[in-house]
Amino acid sequence: MPSQSPPPAPPVLPISEHEDEIVAAVDAHPVVVVIGETGSGKSTQLSQILHRRGYTRRGPIAVTQPRRVAAVSVSRRVAQELGVPLGDEVGYAIRFEDRTSERTCIKYLTDGVLLRESLSNPELKQYSVIILDEAHERSLNTDILLGLMKRLIKDRASDLKVLITSATLDGLKVSKFFSGCPVLNIPGTLFPVEKFYSTERPTNYIESSLRTAIDIHAKEPPGDVLIFMTGKDDIDKMVSKLEERIQNLEEGSCMDALVLPLHGSLPPELQVRVFAPAPPNCRRFIVATNVAETSLTVDGVVFVIDCGYVKQRQYNPSSGMYSLDVVQISRVQADQRAGRAGRTRPGKCYRLYPMSIYEKEFLEATVPEIQRSSLAGSVLYLKSLNLPDINILKFDFLDPPSRESLEDALRQLYLIDAIDENGHITDVGRIMAELPLEPSLSRTLIEANELGCLSQALSVAAILSAEITLRSTRSKDVGGKRKRHELPDGSGWGDHVQLLQIFESWDQTGYDPKWCSDHDLQVRGMKLSKDVRNQLCQIIQKIAKGPTDVHARKSRKNDPDYRKLRRALCVGYGNQLAERMLHHNGYHTVGYRAQLVQVHPSSVLEADEYGKFPMYVVYHELISTTRPYMRNICAVDQAWVEPILKKLEKLDVNRLSGGSSAPKDSEPLEDKQVNAPKKAVDVKQSEVDSKIQAARERYLARKGKK
DNA sequence: GAGCACTGC
Incomplete structure (x- = not known):
C-alpha cells in the first residue's frame, strides 16, 4: 500500500468509546485485562490509543500475536490507519522477517519472537507496554509469557505496563492471577447467532452433517455454509457426498452450489479459493477443519454446522508418547465456531449434539497447550533466563502443567547435558536455548560441531523442523504415467540420513523447485527448510568461537557410513x-x-x-x-x-528439580524403583x-x- | 504396512 494514499477514515469501533476508561485503568494499574469480542477493534486500536496518549515516549509498544499472518496484517492495517509507511513508526517482526526501525513505536510480533527477544534482554526493558493479544487461545508461548509478565511487573513495577487481551478468556481467572487487576469489557460487533441442537448425538456425523447441509440449501435464504469436520479424510468424503446429493436435487429447485474443502495440508492455491466471493445465485459449502475456527476467516458465512469434535495432538509425559485423538470441543470452541456465522449478518448454527452435552460434558475451555505438550524446550528456555530464585516446579503458570510433565522435561534435559545433576543449566544448555530448535536437535548441532559434521547436522535439523512429508519409497508406483524419481534411501542407516541425502541432492540442483515436485516433495516445505538452515547457520556462527563449516554439499566421501553424524545424533x-x-x-x-x-x-x-x-x-x-x-x-x-x-x-529427579537434596536413604523406595x-x-x-x-x-x- | 488437527522460534 503506497504511503502517499490518504489514510482511510478511522473506523468507528466499540473500543473508541472506551478510550478514557482504558487509559485511566492503564494509568493506575500495571496489568489490565481487556475482554473484547470479535470486531471490538482491540487488536488494531489498543496500541494506537496508548500511542496517542503518550505511552510510547518511554519506548515502543509490543503487541504479540499467536500467528505470523496476523502480525503482518494487523500491523499493515494500523500503519494504514495512521498514514505511515509500514516499517517506520509501525512495524512487525516475525521469524525470518523484521520490518521495524529505530523509529518504530508500535511493533506487532509473534509471541515466539518476543520470547526470543527476552533471551538477550530478560526484562524486555526496551518496551514501555506489552500487549498479549488473543490470550484466550492459550498457546504454549502465550502461557509462558503470562508467567513471565507476572514476574516482570514485580521487578519493573515502576514503568512496565501489561495488557492481556482476549475474546473469551475467563477474565476473573486472569485478574486473580495478576493479583486482582481490573478487567474491562468491550462489546464486539458480532450479529446474533441462533443455535439449534440435535436431540441426540448422531451415530454417523458425516451423514448427519450432510442432511443438515441439504436441508439448509433447500429451505434457507442465500448465505454460505461452513461445516466443521475433524480431518482431511472426513472432509474429502463429505465433499464428494455433498456434491453427489446436490446433483441429485431436482433441477431448478435450489440455487447453484459450490463445495470447497479447506484444511491445512491443502496446497495454498486451493486454500485461497475460499476467499473468492461466491458466484451470483450460488451458495458455497465450505467443509473445513479447525483452520476455519481462528486462523482463516471466510467471508459470507451465515450458517455453521458443528460436529462438536476436533482432532488434537496430546503428549503423555509418563510414556513420552504423542497421540492424535478426536476429542470433544470445549464450550469456548463451540461458541467460537458459532460466531463464524454472525460476522456479516444474523446467522444460524446447527450443533450436532444435544444441549445437555454442551452444558454438562463439554469442558468450559480447551485444555491449554502447555498441558498437552512436551515441555523440554520451554523449561530450558526458562532456565536460561537466569531468573532469581526460580524453581521450575513452582513457576507461576496460569494453569500449571503437571508435576509429571515438568519432571519429564528435566529428565530429558539432563540426559542431553542441558542441565547438570542439580538441575542447573550448563554451558551447553545455554547455547541450546539460543537455537530455535527442539532441544534434541540443538544438542545434535553442538555435538556435530565438535565432531566436524556440522554442515550435515544443520541440513538434518532444518529439514526435520520443516516437517517434510515423504512419499513412501517402498510402495510401488501403480501404473502412473508421470515419471517419478526415486528418493535417496538413507543407505540403510535410517531416516535422518535419508533426509540429509535429500537436502544435499536438492542443494546440488541449486534449490530447483522442479526437483522437489519431481520427487513429490512440497516446494513450500523444502524452501522453509532452506530458510531455517540459513537462520541456524547465522546463529551458530555467532555463537561458535572457532571456524565452522556450514556449507551443504554431498558429504558422504569422507565418512561413507555417516558415523560422525550418527554419533552426534546419538548424543543429541x-x-x-x-x-x-x-x-x-x-x-x-x-x-x-x-x-x-x-x-x-x-x-x-x-x-x-x-x-x-x-x-x-x-x-x-x-x-x-x-x-x-x-x-x-x-x-x-x-x-x-x-x-x-x-x-x-x-539420574535423580529430586535433585534435578532443585528439591531438597535429601540423602538417598530417606527417599521413598517407590521412587527409587521408578527411577x-x-x-x-x-x-x-x-x-x-x-x-x-x-x-x-x-x-x-x-x-x-x- | 500406515494414514497427519493447528500453530511457532
Missing part, C-alpha cells in the same frame, strides 16, 4: 534411545519408563541379512496411532550408547549384538562394492 537424542528385543524387531525405549515400540512402517531403516534391525536406534518422536511407533529413526553404535546408560544410572534405569545390556545380548553387527558390516561392505 540421548533422551530418545531404544534397544531392540533379542528375538524380534520390536524395541523398548531406554530411560525412565520403558515402552514397547515399533519401527514406523514409513521408515527407511534397513534390517541386516538376517532380517534384524540394529540393536540400538535413536528416534525423533514416539507416536501412538494404531500402535506405538518410533518415527524418524537413526541406527547408532552400541559403544556410543554407554555414556547415556551411565547418565541414566545417576532405576533398565539394566544395561546383558552379556548374551551383547554377544548376539556384536555378531549381528559384524554380519551387518560385511553385508554393507558387499552392498557398497556392488
Whole structure:
C-alpha cells in the first residue's frame, strides 16, 4: 500500500468509546485485562490509543500475536490507519522477517519472537507496554509469557505496563492471577447467532452433517455454509457426498452450489479459493477443519454446522508418547465456531449434539497447550533466563502443567547435558536455548560441531523442523504415467540420513523447485527448510568461537557410513534411545519408563541379512496411532550408547528439580524403583549384538562394492 | 504396512 494514499477514515469501533476508561485503568494499574469480542477493534486500536496518549515516549509498544499472518496484517492495517509507511513508526517482526526501525513505536510480533527477544534482554526493558493479544487461545508461548509478565511487573513495577487481551478468556481467572487487576469489557460487533441442537448425538456425523447441509440449501435464504469436520479424510468424503446429493436435487429447485474443502495440508492455491466471493445465485459449502475456527476467516458465512469434535495432538509425559485423538470441543470452541456465522449478518448454527452435552460434558475451555505438550524446550528456555530464585516446579503458570510433565522435561534435559545433576543449566544448555530448535536437535548441532559434521547436522535439523512429508519409497508406483524419481534411501542407516541425502541432492540442483515436485516433495516445505538452515547457520556462527563449516554439499566421501553424524545424533537424542528385543524387531525405549515400540512402517531403516534391525536406534518422536511407533529413526553404535546408560544410572529427579537434596536413604523406595534405569545390556545380548553387527558390516561392505 | 488437527522460534 503506497504511503502517499490518504489514510482511510478511522473506523468507528466499540473500543473508541472506551478510550478514557482504558487509559485511566492503564494509568493506575500495571496489568489490565481487556475482554473484547470479535470486531471490538482491540487488536488494531489498543496500541494506537496508548500511542496517542503518550505511552510510547518511554519506548515502543509490543503487541504479540499467536500467528505470523496476523502480525503482518494487523500491523499493515494500523500503519494504514495512521498514514505511515509500514516499517517506520509501525512495524512487525516475525521469524525470518523484521520490518521495524529505530523509529518504530508500535511493533506487532509473534509471541515466539518476543520470547526470543527476552533471551538477550530478560526484562524486555526496551518496551514501555506489552500487549498479549488473543490470550484466550492459550498457546504454549502465550502461557509462558503470562508467567513471565507476572514476574516482570514485580521487578519493573515502576514503568512496565501489561495488557492481556482476549475474546473469551475467563477474565476473573486472569485478574486473580495478576493479583486482582481490573478487567474491562468491550462489546464486539458480532450479529446474533441462533443455535439449534440435535436431540441426540448422531451415530454417523458425516451423514448427519450432510442432511443438515441439504436441508439448509433447500429451505434457507442465500448465505454460505461452513461445516466443521475433524480431518482431511472426513472432509474429502463429505465433499464428494455433498456434491453427489446436490446433483441429485431436482433441477431448478435450489440455487447453484459450490463445495470447497479447506484444511491445512491443502496446497495454498486451493486454500485461497475460499476467499473468492461466491458466484451470483450460488451458495458455497465450505467443509473445513479447525483452520476455519481462528486462523482463516471466510467471508459470507451465515450458517455453521458443528460436529462438536476436533482432532488434537496430546503428549503423555509418563510414556513420552504423542497421540492424535478426536476429542470433544470445549464450550469456548463451540461458541467460537458459532460466531463464524454472525460476522456479516444474523446467522444460524446447527450443533450436532444435544444441549445437555454442551452444558454438562463439554469442558468450559480447551485444555491449554502447555498441558498437552512436551515441555523440554520451554523449561530450558526458562532456565536460561537466569531468573532469581526460580524453581521450575513452582513457576507461576496460569494453569500449571503437571508435576509429571515438568519432571519429564528435566529428565530429558539432563540426559542431553542441558542441565547438570542439580538441575542447573550448563554451558551447553545455554547455547541450546539460543537455537530455535527442539532441544534434541540443538544438542545434535553442538555435538556435530565438535565432531566436524556440522554442515550435515544443520541440513538434518532444518529439514526435520520443516516437517517434510515423504512419499513412501517402498510402495510401488501403480501404473502412473508421470515419471517419478526415486528418493535417496538413507543407505540403510535410517531416516535422518535419508533426509540429509535429500537436502544435499536438492542443494546440488541449486534449490530447483522442479526437483522437489519431481520427487513429490512440497516446494513450500523444502524452501522453509532452506530458510531455517540459513537462520541456524547465522546463529551458530555467532555463537561458535572457532571456524565452522556450514556449507551443504554431498558429504558422504569422507565418512561413507555417516558415523560422525550418527554419533552426534546419538548424543543429541540421548533422551530418545531404544534397544531392540533379542528375538524380534520390536524395541523398548531406554530411560525412565520403558515402552514397547515399533519401527514406523514409513521408515527407511534397513534390517541386516538376517532380517534384524540394529540393536540400538535413536528416534525423533514416539507416536501412538494404531500402535506405538518410533518415527524418524537413526541406527547408532552400541559403544556410543554407554555414556547415556551411565547418565541414566545417576539420574535423580529430586535433585534435578532443585528439591531438597535429601540423602538417598530417606527417599521413598517407590521412587527409587521408578527411577532405576533398565539394566544395561546383558552379556548374551551383547554377544548376539556384536555378531549381528559384524554380519551387518560385511553385508554393507558387499552392498557398497556392488 | 500406515494414514497427519493447528500453530511457532
